[in-house]
Amino acid sequence: MGEPAIHVKDLQKEFVLTHTGAASIKTALLWWKRKRIEHLHVLKGISFDVYPGQCLGVVGRNGAGKSTLLSLIARIYKPTSGVVEVRGRLAPLLELGAGFHPDLNGLQNIYINATILGLRKQQIDERLDQIIAFSELKNHIDAPVRTFSSGMAARLGFAVAVHVDAEVLLMDEVLAVGDFAFKKKCAGKIAELREQGKTILIVSHGSDEVRKIADRCIWLQHGEIKLDGGPDEVLDAYLKQSVNTFETTENL
């Protein structure tokens, strides 16, 4: 299968919580001896490889470490230990439109966002019409983004992210944005990107969308990989256990 597009090996991530919220010198001085340090072991050594063209779904309950894993792959966090390697350009769709500045207009924000994602000005010029057409915001593109609704901002964010020709796309439940028609359009675009051989990693609580687009699934539980396999197998097991847990708590 060649070189993996995403290579994760023995990945561990530990957060240190001080409980003082030390954001001033005063608190730091007052608390320096009685610091209540708590180590939060979010990822406890996970390994997997995603090969070009694969679409990997990551499911798990809140606090299982899904978002931390995405942030580590996106290089927002540095691993405590272990390796994360991404081959090719990466487009994180962690929170669509997160990089937008409210006081700049849509057009200016397209340029800044696409530059952050690694395009040169000329490349953005070439893709501009496609991006605007995809976002369906032609009439609003000269207005400041603060006047956009959250759905509009998300549409613009998605439009930019899918047009930067990234080899690897990271998504965090982004299919939940926009109205039904736009959702459908996004799903279509993702399918198109998959056909082009892009690698996609999508994080979810276990919705049916993952079952549709993923061809492999990882179930994260308490920072470890509980199950790794086909989407049907993993999702069925995951949903079954979720229902069981729910019923057990109900019976208590």
Add this chain to the structure above:
Amino acid sequence: MWAEAKELWNYRMLLFSMVDRELKIRYKNSFLGFFWSMINPLITVTVLTVVFKYLARNEVPNYSAYILAAYLPYMFFQMAIMDSAQSVLSNLSLIKKIYFPREILPLAAVVGNFIHFLLAMVVFFVYLLIIAVFSHDFSVFQWSSVYLPLLLVINFLLAAGLGLLFSALNTFYEDVKYLVGIALYLNFFLSPIMYFGEITYYGHSYKLYFLYHLNPIAEMSEAYRKVLLAPQPVVIKDFPKPMPALPLDWTLLWICAAFSVAVFFLGYHVFNRMKWRFVERP
């Protein structure tokens, strides 16, 4: 550090577009927009001229030019450092979502202010030209102005170094920006901006003059003034007549330059050490 510098070079387009963003946002909702960076020094020139020439009846010719030559670099310095100190914290939501070299944020703040400063310097030279035309005396322009780029580089490195340092520290301890604000404010009075640095020499000793100018802001103020304008005799208390200005002290300037380079590398080093923890800020 070199790996980080190389990464930064790969992201240089982003730095340019962040600077562009800084410049656009600053005057986003104002009618005059970019002209404000020229209007500020223009108003300053006007007020200084009225106060010192007509109200205080100061004998020194073109006194406002002498103040402006030190005041404009100080303004750049203050704005650049205050803006960059705040830059990481105010973009925290952005860096939690997407990767790019974090040093781009404080550097964009410094470069953006540097561009405003260069515009202000254009206003300064236009002002000198107006003085020259009206007085038919072109001696206000000095050959030593060719050293201006050297001063700009030193000033930029110092501002960038401190901007990197304070932006990293301020992310964890927000007291830093208040402390820096006070330090900069005090430096306005501790540096020869509204007066001439020679008072420490004639009033006291060369030793004091030297110590006083070890402060990089003091040294930069003096250097800009001496490089851009003709030597100006200084009126000192208890002296019967104005005393001649001292020439630019190159030893002090090179000390300031070395200090600035050191601060730049120190700031970048500290920033690189801390930058991965920004997103994990408590």
